[in-house]
Amino acid sequence: MTDLHPVIAKVTDRIIERSAPRRRQYLDLIERGRDAGTNRSQLSCGNLAHGFAATGEDKPVIRSGNAMNMGIVTAYNDMLSAHQPYGAYPPAIKVYAREVGATAQVAGGVPAMCDGVTQGQAGMDLSLFSRDTIALSTAIALSHAMFEGALLLGICDKIVPGLLIGALRFGHLPTIFVPAGPMPSGLANKEKVRIRQLYAEGKVGKEELLESESASYHGAGTCTFYGTANSNQMMMEVMGLHMPCASFVNPGTKLRSELTRAAVHRLAAIGWDGDDYRPLGHCVDEKAIVNAIIGLMATGGSTNHAIHIPAMARAAGIHVDWTDFAEISDVVPLLARVYPNGAGDVNNFHMAGGMSVVIRELLDNGLLHRDVMTVAREDLTDYGKEPVLENEALQWRDVPASRDESILRPVSNAFSPDGGMRLLAGNLGRCVMKVSAVDKERWTVEAPAAIFHDQDDVLRAFKAGELERDVVVVMRFQGPRANGMPELHKLTPALGVLQDRGFRVALLTDGRMSGASGKVPAAIHLSPEALGGGPIAKLRDGDMVRVCAESGVVEALVDAAEWDARETPAPPPAPYDTGRELFALFRHHSDLAEQGASPILAAMEAEL
16 A cells, blocks of 8 residues: 655644644534434433424334434525435435435525526625535534434535535534536537637627527536536545545436435444444544545645635634645646636546546555545545446446546646645735646736726726736735625636736736636635735735746735835725625624634634
């Protein structure tokens, strides 16, 4: 067995040492949850009767207390294409549970917003904090103490992190994530991008753009680009919280149904009454969190996880920061190029061997922790195989090698010797840049700043020709405390057009860029944010700014004395429409992006 890479071992040991006090508190919490907390056997007769009153044929089994009752927490709605298939899951799960003598109930639903619908709209200001809302909703669902295990039904952006944060507070429960899979491939991504840029230039109309988008996002299932939703699925694989290689099997197939059945059967086998107890809080340990970061780098995943991974880790008493990300990125090679980092989509990636090849390659080269507690039967080795149906029965088989090295490669022939994310620091703060889709000649941009506080103002300036030059577009007052830290994907086509016209262009922001960020260098999540005195607030139009992923620098090239003397401008007014005003409490109490930008975790830790 290959030894673990020394840098990964060093980072892991540092995280373990740094996290020790909080982790001990967390493990004590989940130990109490199992042994001394409220559970079904301790419910009063009135409590229990309420819990099984409407369970029909399952009532005798739940009443007896002799078999696992599984709590289903679902993010179903039929406005999200990714989550529409979940409408049929609870009835099927109940059947699968009965097959092994168990029962299942829908414990609760969680909100699930679609960033694709709200992108560039006022509703996007609710997006990041929907994660904390989902975490709270998950905790409410599991608080009834009717369950000895949990099945989490969620896929997209903030939904998987929110479900995991909430479920970790009940970490004594064995828990499995159950995906639904991506939609079949539609319009080629290259063509979609071409139409978007033509629209940004005014060369095609809205009808042509809508036709293109409809041909791309066309049916039930996850969007097929490798953004945050599909990066979530990758993470659940490398953390061992799915059935092996369950992420990217299309909805409505026999294999998809059998993977769901396998998850239900497996959950019944890993409860605390058996000899293979696998509680969520022990599955999600320091090594699992490091594996999530490694997977992110090896596949060029979404930068949104530079926020979500620290938040998920905190929920398990683990502390990671962007230095950990950067040091891991330095030694983990890029094995996958999936749109927007390449031409193929997640269906092409899966057909090439997908997560089973990625995990096996990383394990065989000492680049992933093998010895983690997964929901499968052994360690992470199980996740280096792919599921197939043989005579209608689910089996897992080895994948000898990538079937398409234009999308997926071995470590020996990686696309890049390091991962796709850089940490930048300087007199403007700390931020991250995803460079896996950015040509290396564009990793450094030194140009005058153009300051904006609103995305629409950027687009107006673009259409007026005011950005026809080398420029660092600065979008500030976009952090969690200012407006909830919306994604700024709406800017991508316009900035891409400027870059294609030969200008050196970069985006610098204390906000977020979409998980589908692409060819334009974007220094994002700048921390501390402008609201509250972050240095980005001192920038003025025309200031020279250097953004360099090569040297890891983000700085204003302004005389130090002048810089120190500058006052910060007043922030824009607080949002007051589209329900954004309801999230004022979250905005006022959110912490830094590098800590996870979570008001609920900040408040929770303040009480410990």
